[in-house]
Amino acid sequence: LMGKCTSNSQEMVIIKESDVGPIWSYDLEEITCSVDAPTKGSKHHGLKSFTEYRLTPSDTNVQVGHRFKHFDWFHDRLLEKFGAVIPIPGLPEKQITGRFEFEFIEQRCSRLQTWIARLSQHPVIAQSEVFQHFLHFTDEKVWKAGKRKAEKDEVIGGFIFNVMLTPPTELSVQTIESSQDEFGCFVRRMDEGIRNITSTIHDFDKSCTGGVARELQRFGKHLVEHAEAFSCSGYLGEVNALVMAMQHTGKTFKDIGFLFSEHPKKDWNSFMELLLEYKGLLACFPHILQNHKAATEKLKECDKCVTANKMTLLEKETVNKRVDIMAYAGG
């Protein structure tokens, strides 16, 4: 709140008023970026294997390749630089064994796709140098240079607020605190809701893939078998129509059972991935809110400090200005 940050960074972050409250200004055309075609590579004469993912940003349509560790590096940079104000979703989990199994790579690729998509929608992140570098480096040399530059970036942690331009209107402490409380309550309710929904879907998955699917398929099988019983009744009259109808019904129930067993994979998994993503985002907010509340508490102490001559009015104004910026950014 009081730190000196002589940043020569051109990366100014602008917050402007709008009819839905303060918003990040977003001058660039929104970028989307696909992550696909995971290919196995190796280094040190095959000693070290890795998987490289192909990224295709929509603005240049020039593909770049990144390994998971590059994503890891990129996540750390974003957390360092924006983590004090913007929720940076976690990367897909790491795994020690089975890292080259098809299903693992397929899931990781899809989750990296979701991760990049979420980031590229965020005005501040998408316009940041490190993001642009991650998507648009042209060769290994450029990649390394950009890496070093990003690792030396001073505008990190709380200093991010020093490169923010906010609307002029000052915010009262009450307004700041009430919006923090409101947002805190929203985060808790969202968190609770997502946990409830996730646990229900897990149980529903088990019912679908276990009980119901199995029983429908068993019922179908027994119905087909039962049809065969009719065909050996010795009755000389017309039995085929009944036998065929029962076989068809039995087969249909088996198909319905199969659909039930596929139900989670086909219908719920994508929703579960979204919930997982939300969970990742929500997990960032308590830390952000905690910082913002601490800053507001500091601001409330400033009056006492000024009266006790421990702080000049100008310094109090600086703190006030920075808490305002934090509130606008947190808004």
Add this chain to the structure above:
Amino acid sequence: LMGKCTSNSQEMVIIKESDVGPIWSYDLEEITCSVDAPTKGSKHHGLKSFTEYRLTPSDTNVQVGHRFKHFDWFHDRLLEKFGAVIPIPGLPEKQITGRFEFEFIEQRCSRLQTWIARLSQHPVIAQSEVFQHFLHFTDEKVWKAGKRKAEKDEVIGGFIFNVMLTPPTELSVQTIESSQDEFGCFVRRMDEGIRNITSTIHDFDKSCTGGVARELQRFGKHLVEHAEAFSCSGYLGEVNALVMAMQHTGKTFKDIGFLFSEHPKKDWNSFMELLLEYKGLLACFPHILQNHKAATEKLKECDKCVTANKMTLLEKETVNKRVDIMAYAGG
């Protein structure tokens, strides 16, 4: 097989050839009979309560009332008279407690309806005097007289075959035995099939009413709650559409869950009742088949008895003729 039955009964049972093999001849117009409007009655100044069911036969449209014990009496008569050759389905189970509870009476009434419907489709039973009496007695006095007459009927057990007229063609023992074996195999497979299907439906019921219904309704509830979380996000922009969509989706899942919980009652119970009925019918066949096989064995012994002069050729012919009748009737 050798018994003398001097029956003066006019109730001849005719079996005729047809393109689907031997069939009972059915001269009457098929009767249907509804069983409904269970009403509570009492006797001995209210000391003895009972439920009376209203029967409306389609041929006369004249309603008669019967208590369960009358059905019980009627079942015994049918078993006695036709049980050696026709499967007489068991009555709905008796119950000591709760005999006047609505659900019990409702279920019993529906099962009596199924029971009478099954019997009225059978050519021999529907044309029998006892059946006609049960449906068409005009008053208490007539009812009692008919009861006594039926209880004195001599054409019962094996003697039923003595009032049967069958096609002239003699059946070889091999034909009789192979059709008995074929039918025995059919009964076993039907029995097994029905047991498998019944057990699967029980499990499916539990999944429907337990796991799946509960989880769908839980999921719906959580989705509605989650929608409310969005409505307190403090976001000034348009949230209502999202909140309403989530609430609608949540409510729909709750409805789907409710449908799942009703699924057994609405869709499977009627099928289970049919299976229950089949099970009752199938349970009669082993006893019938056993008698028929025993008779065939007896016939096979006759040759030895004739050679050993223990039996005259005429007597053997009588046995042969009666085994034929049994085979045609069992056909």
